[in-house]
Amino acid sequence: MWQWFAQLNGKRQNGMAVNPIASTEILAWQARHGIAIEPFEHQLLDRLDALFLSRQHAKA
Numbered sequence: 001m002w003q004w005f006a007q008l009n010g011k012r013q014n015g016m017a018v019n020p021i022a023s024t025e026i027l028a029w030q031a032r033h034g035i036a037i038e039p040f041e042h043q044l045l046d047r048l049d050a051l052f053l054s055r056q057h058a059k060a
Contacts, residue, residue: 001041001044001045001048002048004029004035004037004041004045005045005048005049005052007029008021008025008026008029008045008049009021009049009052011025011029012025013025017057018053018056018057020049020050020053021045021049023042026042026045
């Protein structure tokens, strides 16, 4: 899971601030890598992303 998150995190869209990883980005990543993640894995990725974002916003 951590490797998946790290790959997705590297493709994150950035604007004036760090943005969440969009579900469409996760779907595109799955298609590109031939992976079908389970709903609980998607939820875990969302939780990792939320934790990452909270840390990023705390630094600002």
